[in-house]
Amino acid sequence: MARITASVFTSHVPAIGAAMDMGKTQEAYWQPLFKGYDFSRQWMKDNKPDVIFLVYNDHATAFSLDMIPTFAIGTAAEYEPADEGWGPRPVPKVQGHPDLASHIAQSVIQQDFDLTIVNKMDVDHGLTVPLSLMCGEQDPKTGSWPCPVIPFAVNVVQYPVPSGQRCFNIGRAIRKAIESYDEDINVHIWGTGGMSHQLQGARAGLINKEWDNKFLDLLIENPHGLAKMPHIDYVREAGSEGIELVMWLIARGAMSDIDGPAPVPKVAHRFYHVPASNTAVGHVILENQ
């Protein structure tokens, strides 16, 4: 049977990808940020999964205002890095896992969550920056990501976006789905995006370190309580685009302690840094016990 062994939480700021692509990671501005991922890159090598289930948001890339799915699961065999206006990021194609993805889609829909099934889409920085952060630089032609990835896109662009509770609950359904897959494989679930994020208007650049760190505390210790936090709290405290953080609850909801007798997961790594471009960066790795 397939199992989830760990969850990874990280910001996915586009400037981080640009810094890597342009060889700026050792500059004074970026060095402290990338240092926070040194542990994570080694951890990825030591704990290589068979599949990554990667929760992220599409930034008006695969989905325009023509179609706005609340939850979309990628069931394709591969995904091209998108041209977001600067040209595509020079990173490898992302290989999918159509068999497991289709299995999860069927199971989660049968658990009463409506997913949009996507067989063709390009993936933007929301998906490729976390892979770059965790796996390091990869040559676009000769390199490759360590394993197949199942993209799971959440609408956090057009309101109303799904509540924290709904995200948490869908994470629980995803765990059940993965555990009902017959093949004996090791899956990581990643929640990405967010930490203080106000990208617009006169309030741009809002950073609330205290709130962000409290969020990380609650994510680890009291996710059931955190799931009840209303959207408006994210907006007032962490910025209008701080709402991206609801996606972290999907990954947390998929951990063993949520519905079972398992202990709280082990915190393998925790990191927080300001600034990365306009925002804060948060990062946690949790291991099921």
Next chain:
Amino acid sequence: MALEKPYLDVPGTIIFDAEQSRRGYWLNQFCMSLMKADNRDRFRANERAYLDEWAMTEEQKQAVLARDLNWCMRTGGNIYFLAKIGSTDGKSFQQMAGSMTGMTEDEYRAMMVGGGRSAEGNRYVGEDGDAQAHRQPQGAAGAAGNTNKEGN
């Protein structure tokens, strides 16, 4: 019964809800078109002619030509979409966001390196934080008459 919109009293912020989405449909679809290199070239070659291919309002076109992102937002633009105008211009996201505050690029960057904007006074309209309308523009770019007279 009216829909709940508790986000209307957050200063310096426009939440992209269904109403904004309807208003901004063509503006945002124009932005999406800039994901193709050919379209970026055509836009750069003759911005006005390219904009005239879209069913945008005249005000939306003027807001794009002026590169006034706050103005674009007021007419229904969404920042994730508007970012594609900035990338077409070769600007970083930090430059785009900074342009909405009335600060120069250096002023905005310094604020971020210094730990960013405080949430204090910036949670509700009517407080006295630096994102409040009565405290705009925030820096030398706005003082020079460029942007953001209304703080959104």
